[in-house]
Amino acid sequence: MKVGVFICHCGNNIAGTVDVARVAEETRKIPGVAYAINYMYTCSEPGQDQIKDAIKKYDLDRIVVAACSPRMHELTFRRTVEKAGLNRYYFEMANIREHCSWIGEDRELNTNKAMEAVRAAVAKVMQDKPLYSSSFAVNKRVLVIGGGVAGMQAALDCADGGHEVVLVEKSPSVGGMMARLDKTFPTIDCSICILGPKMVDVAQHDLIKLYAYSEVEEVKGYVGNYQIKIRKKATYVDWTKCTGCGECMEKCPSKDAYDSFNFGVAPTKAINIPFPQAIPKKAKIDPTYCRQFTKGKCGVCAKICPTKAINYEMEDEIVTEEVGAIVVASGYGLLDIEKMGEYGGGRYPDVITAIQYERLLNASGPTSGHIVRPSDHEEPKTVVFVSCCGSRDKSIGVPYCSNFCCMYIAKQAILTKDHMPDSQSYVFYMDIRSPGKGYDEFTRRAQEEYGTKYIRGRVSRIFPKGKKMVVRGADTLLGTTVEIEADLVVLANAVTAAPGAPQLAEKLHISYDTNAFYVESHPKLRPVETNTSGVFLAGCAQGPKDIPASVGQGSAAAAKVLSMLSKDFLENDPAIAQVNQNACVGCLKCVKTCPFQAIVEEELRGGKVVAKVIQTVCAGCGVCTSTCPCGAIQLQHFTDNQLLAEVNALCLS
Amino acid sequence: MRVINLSTTSDASFIEQVKKESGQDPAECYQCGNCTAGCPYTEFFDYPVSMIMRLIQAGQKDTVLNSKAIWLCATCETCTTRCPCEVDVAHVMDTLRNIAYREGRYTEKDIKTFYEAFLTSLKNNGRIYELGILMGYKAKTLHLLADADLGPNVLVKRLIHFQPNKIEGRDEVQRIFKRFAEKRDNEKRDNQKRDHHG
Amino acid sequence: MADKDYAYYPGCSLEGTGSAYDASIRLVMQALGVEVKEPHDWSCCGSTPAHAVDHLLAGALAARNLVLVQKMGLKGVSAPCPSCFSALKTAHYRMAKSKAFKDEVNELLDVPYEGTVDVRSTLQFIYENIGVEEVARPVKLALPNMKVAPYYGCILNRPPEIAQFDDPENPVSMDNLISAVGVEVVDYAFKMECCGAAFGVPRKDMVNKLTHKVLSMAIEAGANCIAVACPLCQQNLDLRQAQVNAAMGSSFNIPVLYFSQIMGLTYGFTPKELGIDKGVVDPGNLIETGPIVPKEVEKPKKTKAAAKEAS
Amino acid sequence: MPELAGKELRIVGFLCNWCSYGGADTAGVGRFKQPTDLRIIRVPCSGRIDPLFVVKALINGADGVLVSGCHPRDCHYSDGNYYARRRLEMLKQFLPFMGIDGKRFHYTWVSASEGQRWQKVVTDFTRQVHGIGPLHEKKEAAK
Ligand SMILES: Cc1cc2nc3c(=O)[nH]c(=O)nc-3n(C[C@H](O)[C@H](O)[C@H](O)COP(=O)(O)OP(=O)(O)OC[C@H]3O[C@@H](n4cnc5c(N)ncnc54)[C@H](O)[C@@H]3O)c2cc1C
Ligand SMILES: Cc1cc2nc3c(=O)[nH]c(=O)nc-3n(C[C@H](O)[C@H](O)[C@H](O)COP(=O)(O)OP(=O)(O)OC[C@H]3O[C@@H](n4cnc5c(N)ncnc54)[C@H](O)[C@@H]3O)c2cc1C
Ligand code: SF4
Ligand code: SF4
Ligand code: SF4
Ligand code: SF4
Ligand code: SF4
Ligand code: SF4
Ligand code: SF4
Numbered sequence A: 001m002k003v004g005v006f007i008c009h010c011g012n013n014i015a016g017t018v019d020v021a022r023v024a025e026e027t028r029k030i031p032g033v034a035y036a037i038n039y040m041y042t043c044s045e046p047g048q049d050q051i052k053d054a055i056k057k058y059d060l061d062r063i064v065v066a067a068c069s070p071r072m073h074e075l076t077f078r079r080t081v082e083k084a085g086l087n088r089y090y091f092e093m094a095n096i097r098e099h100c101s102w103i104g105e106d107r108e109l110n111t112n113k114a115m116e117a118v119r120a121a122v123a124k125v126m127q128d129k130p131l132y133s134s135s136f137a138v139n140k141r142v143l144v145i146g147g148g149v150a151g152m153q154a155a156l157d158c159a160d161g162g163h164e165v166v167l168v169e170k171s172p173s174v175g176g177m178m179a180r181l182d183k184t185f186p187t188i189d190c191s192i193c194i195l196g197p198k199m200v201d202v203a204q205h206d207l208i209k210l211y212a213y214s215e216v217e218e219v220k221g222y223v224g225n226y227q228i229k230i231r232k233k234a235t236y237v238d239w240t241k242c243t244g245c246g247e248c249m250e251k252c253p254s255k256d257a258y259d260s261f262n263f264g265v266a267p268t269k270a271i272n273i274p275f276p277q278a279i280p281k282k283a284k285i286d287p288t289y290c291r292q293f294t295k296g297k298c299g300v301c302a303k304i305c306p307t308k309a310i311n312y313e314m315e316d317e318i319v320t321e322e323v324g325a326i327v328v329a330s331g332y333g334l335l336d337i338e339k340m341g342e343y344g345g346g347r348y349p350d351v352i353t354a355i356q357y358e359r360l361l362n363a364s365g366p367t368s369g370h371i372v373r374p375s376d377h378e379e380p381k382t383v384v385f386v387s388c389c390g391s392r393d394k395s396i397g398v399p400y401c402s403n404f405c406c407m408y409i410a411k412q413a414i415l416t417k418d419h420m421p422d423s424q425s426y427v428f429y430m431d432i433r434s435p436g437k438g439y440d441e442f443t444r445r446a447q448e449e450y451g452t453k454y455i456r457g458r459v460s461r462i463f464p465k466g467k468k469m470v471v472r473g474a475d476t477l478l479g480t481t482v483e484i485e486a487d488l489v490v491l492a493n494a495v496t497a498a499p500g501a502p503q504l505a506e507k508l509h510i511s512y513d514t515n516a517f518y519v520e521s522h523p524k525l526r527p528v529e530t531n532t533s534g535v536f537l538a539g540c541a542q543g544p545k546d547i548p549a550s551v552g553q554g555s556a557a558a559a560k561v562l563s564m565l566s567k568d569f570l571e572n573d574p575a576i577a578q579v580n581q582n583a584c585v586g587c588l589k590c591v592k593t594c595p596f597q598a599i600v601e602e603e604l605r606g607g608k609v610v611a612k613v614i615q616t617v618c619a620g621c622g623v624c625t626s627t628c629p630c631g632a633i634q635l636q637h638f639t640d641n642q643l644l645a646e647v648n649a650l651c652l653s
Numbered sequence B: 001m002r003v004i005n006l007s008t009t010s011d012a013s014f015i016e017q018v019k020k021e022s023g024q025d026p027a028e029c030y031q032c033g034n035c036t037a038g039c040p041y042t043e044f045f046d047y048p049v050s051m052i053m054r055l056i057q058a059g060q061k062d063t064v065l066n067s068k069a070i071w072l073c074a075t076c077e078t079c080t081t082r083c084p085c086e087v088d089v090a091h092v093m094d095t096l097r098n099i100a101y102r103e104g105r106y107t108e109k110d111i112k113t114f115y116e117a118f119l120t121s122l123k124n125n126g127r128i129y130e131l132g133i134l135m136g137y138k139a140k141t142l143h144l145l146a147d148a149d150l151g152p153n154v155l156v157k158r159l160i161h162f163q164p165n166k167i168e169g170r171d172e173v174q175r176i177f178k179r180f181a182e183k184r185d186n187e188k189r190d191n192q193k194r195d196h197h198g
Numbered sequence C: 001m002a003d004k005d006y007a008y009y010p011g012c013s014l015e016g017t018g019s020a021y022d023a024s025i026r027l028v029m030q031a032l033g034v035e036v037k038e039p040h041d042w043s044c045c046g047s048t049p050a051h052a053v054d055h056l057l058a059g060a061l062a063a064r065n066l067v068l069v070q071k072m073g074l075k076g077v078s079a080p081c082p083s084c085f086s087a088l089k090t091a092h093y094r095m096a097k098s099k100a101f102k103d104e105v106n107e108l109l110d111v112p113y114e115g116t117v118d119v120r121s122t123l124q125f126i127y128e129n130i131g132v133e134e135v136a137r138p139v140k141l142a143l144p145n146m147k148v149a150p151y152y153g154c155i156l157n158r159p160p161e162i163a164q165f166d167d168p169e170n171p172v173s174m175d176n177l178i179s180a181v182g183v184e185v186v187d188y189a190f191k192m193e194c195c196g197a198a199f200g201v202p203r204k205d206m207v208n209k210l211t212h213k214v215l216s217m218a219i220e221a222g223a224n225c226i227a228v229a230c231p232l233c234q235q236n237l238d239l240r241q242a243q244v245n246a247a248m249g250s251s252f253n254i255p256v257l258y259f260s261q262i263m264g265l266t267y268g269f270t271p272k273e274l275g276i277d278k279g280v281v282d283p284g285n286l287i288e289t290g291p292i293v294p295k296e297v298e299k300p301k302k303t304k305a306a307a308k309e310a311s
Numbered sequence D: 001m002p003e004l005a006g007k008e009l010r011i012v013g014f015l016c017n018w019c020s021y022g023g024a025d026t027a028g029v030g031r032f033k034q035p036t037d038l039r040i041i042r043v044p045c046s047g048r049i050d051p052l053f054v055v056k057a058l059i060n061g062a063d064g065v066l067v068s069g070c071h072p073r074d075c076h077y078s079d080g081n082y083y084a085r086r087r088l089e090m091l092k093q094f095l096p097f098m099g100i101d102g103k104r105f106h107y108t109w110v111s112a113s114e115g116q117r118w119q120k121v122v123t124d125f126t127r128q129v130h131g132i133g134p135l136h137e138k139k140e141a142a143k
């Protein structure tokens, strides 16, 4: 056995705090190591060529690269050794950057630690076995979760690429938050005018199957072959019959239902179509407000409906779909302003959220685009916008910037002046964050052309005084407290993860960060992939971002899906469990513990019962391996012997 | 406006001292101004509280410790309650006052005198003797007529005792003061020693 | 139901300017059947002047009293004065949080503090350990003329990490207690805006301005009476009301009662027993009592904290 | 030379690939300084960790063993970490019977984004092991 070891400098990233030459020198003393060298950038083209040349020149049969995290470059180097004729599993990485040079300050200790990491990797690689992947057929249908602008874009791009798409949307209509917006920055074009056609495309595309008012119940399978259970929630209206005529809504006597589309700006009916441009344009009963459900009598809608679509007995329905790839575009939520007690959030009617203000500005909103104060329906003259409301606020658990509120505040201030030329807007801000193309020019216009007064400082309190709301904040540039007597206060409340985001992540086996936004594979280089192959991200589900960025990610996720689905077969990862049938005593403990039901029992010819792994189902977790009392089932590439070799290399010397 | 030379006047040891004594990291303040906006005393302060935080960040020891603001702060806790960065600002103000007191810097002399009158009464009696405090305070500040208008109401309604209420455990309380004074003296001596050798 | 067996630490002000507060609390406790257990030979908590001068000294002066409660073998102590409450609770909190601080404080004491005493304001004790239902039980009379603006002052429930009681921005405990005894309350925005605190003596100018704001907001909201839970607040709002009027050109004449006095009136104690005559602004006919007229029971307002717990 | 005598103790960490290994990477990317004693072995899932590995490590020369996986409910493989938790909890109870201080073994959960949490876990555990001192006196003396 001849092991070759390549120790990377990573410029100064490693060499700065690790004596790489010394590591190479010590490595040469390890039994089995035939060759060891340190090099500036191992992953560069000459770096990889050097590995290939050394394999040929010195007849190396196992390779170790001591460099960055295997999560970064394992795949790169596996390809390299394969090109040089070795099995790609005759390769190991020692992480001497993320786990060593970047976190330790003492050069001597770091160098020593790096040598240890190399020693363990060498021990492991000497135990490695060649593994070969097998290929399996790919289901070319796609599931998109969330029908906001990001999800719709992904669905349309995949469908235009020729694949069937299943689009699951939680609420009764697609459109997401963008469907609620009035105009959009920085061009101030009408939101629904640009979104509406996309929504119609989604509805009319032959290859898109839309499940509105539905949620993903269960996800089974693996990349290329998922089985999805979808819960179609009861609407109490047979959508195959409903024409969206709206007569039921007109006549329904229950008038105080919470309107989640309008964020409670005005009440709606117990049976309703969320908004005029809704897709699908179908009615739905909200049983918490419907008298038929709460009091047991009414039935007006059933009587009035010309197509007899109403069905009070309807129940949730579960359907199953099979797909090969998944795009998650479940969007975002907004911070509950009751958390901002000092702003009287939720207590004072004239302190509202920015999304409620969008609905007030919107010509098809509940006030037909007239800006009025909720308390007395009078037109406000002085409007105060409070930015970073809850954002960048550790004390309430939102340490991050919500990304787009600076921009929409400028937009709303401009629109306020457009609607009411004699009004005056103020904005309390900490920083104006407007780095996009044309964005800073836009926030400047809000100040220069539209006369919005920007005040640099946070607001500490908002309280009523007569008919006014007093906003008391700091002007840190003046160095003192300022008070404004406002008619209406608009809070730019923080963007949060979508409600239920963690639960959805758990179904999909993808990770989420401490703020419940989904985690991408790599923050720079793989922004729309997840660590679960076959699952992709788009839009605000990954983190707050504006419409252009959401749409960009929707298309990027679709491109990733299309490139994956361009192959008819995928190769599996051969690092899966394997049963040694001679050693197996047929206790079937592994069958019970496998989280993926990947193990079945098999009767051999002699009548002996043993365990058998279904290759395509095994996900490679290794739970079975540590369950088996006989060591009969071994997770390849992480066998007991291989891991113990590492333990011994670290502990026995 | 004064020009501040940050290369020569920023006192790193002062920043460290505030950090250590208050347990708060001044660097966590991002200068949003919320504390200033909420502080009921901003109109009386010479430097609003967020600016005190900024001056600490800039290591401006003298300006901070000679400010009126640190004496006028009433520890009302508004700033602490609302600071988005979870800085216990009121405790920082308190700490600054402690340091200033130790260094003999009293920019608001009347307040310092009032506090001392209070603590003297506490030390002597174990409890507070309100009339005693008032008399002690007036004798020192010579504000003899301050609050005289309240006199009739206070006395007629017998809001104030004429006799100090002394407790049995007076000596125990006095021991607290004594051990405290010794401890601080020792520290001072140690510090001086260290400065000499260091 | 939480434990009612708590010590009662009156604090110095309640022996002097706040004696009416003390008297009314004792009567209310009597009506509620809760024994008042005063630690023997308690000393001053140190209040603002101690922590303004030195944290360690402040910690020790407060902790001496916690040790007394510890000796009584009781689970906790309630203090009517927010200043005492804050001094005691802050000492307890800081000692719990830092072992170094605890050791330093204990070095100054004869008997070390073990860190076992639960400190509450007497308002919190009545609200949480006794509860609004119990509080409503002894009510005999109504106060039909009274419209109360409860004033909490700044440190009764702040900072939330230390006080751990009620909502720091919109407290409702006193509102709920007063409603529970059948008296009308008004909502206003300056419930916990500072009144000037202990600066009455050295910096009257500040107190005048701040107190003026509080009084005018309460009156604007329709109140004809202010309820307080603090002897210092009472002093600034009541005793100094004439000074405020003189300095600010106002003509306020609004009585300021302790919440316990209002409760006591509905329990049938006389204004004299409750020390209401010690107030400067005469409550006049506001304290006239009448027979109870049954009205629709209002649900207690929820605080943010309570709502969080419920969910 | 496994650990630098006098400066380090020998600590072995078993980390699941998806969460904690990523968390340790994140800590590295964020340059969150940590003690250097820990040597990391990557496994696909905390459910792959056989208590035997921990015991072997401690017997063969480690002074402490740290195991870290995904947060409960956030396991890349559904519920591998539940199996891990059950086994490792049993192991923790069992160690004292082998004469090994239970404090030499710690298992916890760190997600891929929690670089700062990882820094704290490593720092605290290293401190804890240093508090107990080396497990293998003989070898120490021989050096
Ligand atoms: C007040 C305000 C003004 C704004 N103004 C602008 C502007 O002018 N210009 C601009 O560029 N951006 C603006 N934005 C930002 C814009 O709203 C977002 O960039 C955009 O909506 C993100 O799209 P998305 O598809 O990622 O998420 P969303 O719009 O949130 O869509 C997500 C969709 O997924 C659905 N969903 C959620 N969970 C599930 C689940 N579990 N299963 C199935 N479906 C689910 C939701 O119902 C929703 O339909 C504004 C935002 C606000 C709050
Ligand atoms: C000082 C500095 C620090 C930065 N730090 C960071 C950082 O820490 N993190 C981060 O995310 N971003 C950082 N950036 C930004 C980062 O550099 C860019 O985001 C990134 O390089 C953009 O990649 P690109 O491919 O679009 O453009 P480029 O990197 O500019 O690549 C364009 C390529 O096209 C070639 N080209 C140009 N014209 C033609 C032509 N007519 N025909 C053929 N080829 C052509 C150019 O030669 C070039 O190779 C930093 C930028 C600067 C200036
Ligand atoms: S292989 Fe990794 S460590 Fe080496 S140069 Fe490339 S990125 Fe850096
Ligand atoms: S349910 Fe009937 S009445 Fe209502 S919109 Fe549909 S078709 Fe019209
Ligand atoms: S049955 Fe319900 S939804 Fe239909 S009209 Fe009556 S209240 Fe409205
Ligand atoms: S985008 Fe602007 S307003 Fe929104 S959180 Fe960031 S800085 Fe604050
Ligand atoms: S646990 Fe081991 S012995 Fe038992 S059936 Fe599975 S492979 Fe065979
Ligand atoms: S490794 Fe074992 S337990 Fe895990 S999925 Fe494969 S067969 Fe199941
Ligand atoms: S509130 Fe906090 S962060 Fe803001 S200026 Fe004050 S101390 Fe700094």
Ligand code: SF4
Pocket (backbone or CB within 6 Å): B035, B038, B039, B040, B041, B042, B049, B072, B073, B074, B075, B076, B077, B078, B079, B080, B089, B090, B093
């Ligand atoms: S604690 Fe002091 S600085 Fe803070 S708000 Fe109150 S008075 Fe101002």
